[in-house]
Amino acid sequence: MSSGCPPQSPAVAKTEVAVDGACPLLAATFAYWDNILGPRVRHIWAPRGPPALAVQLGDGDITFLANHTLNGEILRSAESGAVDVKFFVLSEKGVVIVSLIFDGELKGDRNTCALSVILPQAELGFYLPLHAICVDRLKHSIRKGRIWMQKGYNIVSVLTSEIIPIMELLSSMKTHSVPEDIDIKDTVLHDDDIGDSCHEDFLHKAISSHLQTCGCSMVVGSNPDKVNKIVRTLCLFLTPTERRCSRLCKSDGSFSYDTGLFVQGLLKDSTGSFVLPFRQVLYSPYPTTHIDVDVNTVKQMPPCHEHVYTQRRYMRAELGALWKAAGEDDVLPDTVIHTDETFTPDLNIFQDVMHKDTLVMGFLDEVFLLKPGLSLRSTYLAQFLLLLHRKALTLLKYIEDETQKGKKPFRSLRSLKTDLDLTSEGDLNIIMALAEKLKSGLHSFVFGKPFYTSVQERDVLMGF
Template sequence: MSSGTPQSPTVAKTEVTVEGECPILAATFAYWDNIVGPRVCHIWAPRCEQPMLLSDGEVTFLANHTLNGEILRSAECSAVDVKFFVLAEKGVIIISLIFDGELKGDKNTCALSIILPQTELSFYLPLHMVCVERLKHIIRKGRIWMQKGYNIISVLSSEIVPIMELLSSMKTHSVPEDIDIKDTILNDDDIGDSCHEDFLHKAISSHLQTCGCSMVVGSNPDKVNKIVRTLCLFLTPAERKCSRFCKADSTFKYDTGLFVQGLLKDSMGSFVVPFRQVLYSPYPTTHIDVDINTVKQMPPCHEHTYIQRRYMRSELSVLWKAASEEDIAPNTDTGIHTDESFTPDLNVFQDVMHKDTLVKSFIDEVFMLKPGLNLRSTYLAQFLLILHRKALTLLKYIEDETQKGKKPFHSLHSLKTDLDLMVEGDLNIIMALAEKQRAGLHSFVFGKQFYTSVQERDVLMSF
């Protein structure tokens, strides 16, 4: 591929060491210069087993392409526009986030872009929203850094590098779209062979209650990955592509936005839950420890979203109040930086409080079927179909009761009675499935977003 734009000698470049094969060709930060037009400010290039396929000049040419036509951009100052370019003639795809920021005292249109080969399109698409949401928040932090006259590159690097590592790990350890039930616990002759029945019941039930998001932690990679496969049976094929096995010879870090991920404990047998990354996940998460057979879960969606937004605002507030770059590191993964108005509860994982009948009946009945045949796979497909139909029925029920959201919802007791969801665990499972189809459903049904789990249970008891 030939370059149409010469490489500027002033463009800084950071080489990122990535283990294995990195599907990203390069990441760039560029801005619109009123004199020379699009100008690349920084390039991140992976250093891995696969050599870089683009020269610096070619990367600059592609980065310039993302800013052409943005000179007349009219958007709110805080808006971040996501552009997706497929350049077949160049054999690449470009994901570009366009935003306004201050450089050298002037307001500029900026672009943070990721460049991948076109051959990686099907691999990247399921992970698109994971990457975009993480980049959007780092841009919010970067805009504050730019406003204060600090170097935005250090802030952007704190998320660009982990995303390169994430995509590299997903290239080799992502869960396949199709899972054979024979490789999961659901194919065992006896549930007691691999794990206790109560543990499996809690794990699957909590997994469904937290919208299919779970982290599986343990010391034995084979045992961890078997639980990962089992939980992924309850996800869609696209969601499985956003799930990851653990790696036997090294420990992956927890990555925000994945549905199911296996994580190994360190040599001391411990695992530190990364508070910030877990809180930034779009859905609540279930924590499963296969060594001690424990299952814990985060609060429901509406409370999770409320706490998450408070933490985000608090984190940005601290950045804004910082007197210098040394006052606070741009990467806050190692610590919790919040202002005085918000004290986060670090004990975000709670015991699974609500029993259910849906998963309990499924586990009791699926192990009555003969293993090694397709009967259990068929029964699983039928169970998932029932859950999704119940979720659609719940959505339709709420739409009818509220005239499609025009009126508040006051018929929770009637809904539970009419849809046979009187057991709280059953209601939580169906609500979680419905939430994935209609974001914000929890907040709409339960009213005020700041209800804690205890307060929520008190409200439910009053109906």
């Protein structure tokens, strides 16, 4: 495969990444366009260990593929700060390349750069559901990297801080991802009685909060079997694609929390505690539910519009702190909470589930009346999910009609709750969360630009 490859880029540094198990990625590269030499590779990241994949690449092959992504980008015209995502499927090489193209200052000149990940074409089906997660995380790494380049520092250290966790994430998803098809026998919904595996109120709160936070939850506990049973139960309320973006816990160890997954199981350490990374949780695209199966507690983050607002403010604070760093050694690790004069994040981001609902409560009351061991409960669950989906579509259509498709503000929330039978705040939150996934930005549009705390928001909603 190396025949016909261009010569290796001069002084290409390489970082070998040790991952647990076989990593589906072949390599990641950072390349830039040199006005004299053309596309050049600056750094290569490759998983360490014996290759477990059919496609094997040498450094020369990786360089050739990285150069391929920059060919034709010399006349690239894009807004300042824009990041273009390009997807290359090279069947003749048997590989797929995902490249993020951006501009940055390198060696005193403005250059077109590319951060790419290379994986075998056979892994395309595995990677596609995780594509958005990887791209979002790499984009923010590029935002930080462009600041570092502007200051004349080495961008590789910033990129490495995100590329290594992504390799670890893909490796863990290869072995512990939730399958598309879940057997209801492996979930709590197969029990003879709602109290067989967990307390009735706990299961109700867990599912209700899970739906209110757009299907994003972390399940924490000391018993891996109990954690995974709740993970599979919550995944029943997700689409098959979303299930493939969910992860079971590891019985002989513990994964770290990963931004962007829908449901993930996490084990506590030997002392019975689990350190939750504030930054990674805040950077998730949707708010998250925290479920502790040891003490049967359920807590949730504020709704989508508050979550996004806090996320953007923290992101600006993080980038601002990076810009103010006096030297390359002063870069702050991801575990440090970034603050500035105008914004100090509230570290207590998880709240008790305050809103009761009737949708999930009615579903649980009725599903356990059906005889287990048959397909009745699976069919009833499918009908329940279809009902929620139709209510979400109806809510979107209702808001479109009331606002003339967004031309005027929405001011009839009380009428909406009455007309759509969503007078319970928990029911409204569940349907709003499902609608948010269908039409991003719905929460911000409905609740307006002022961002209240959850308690204040409830007081305001009572006036509609």
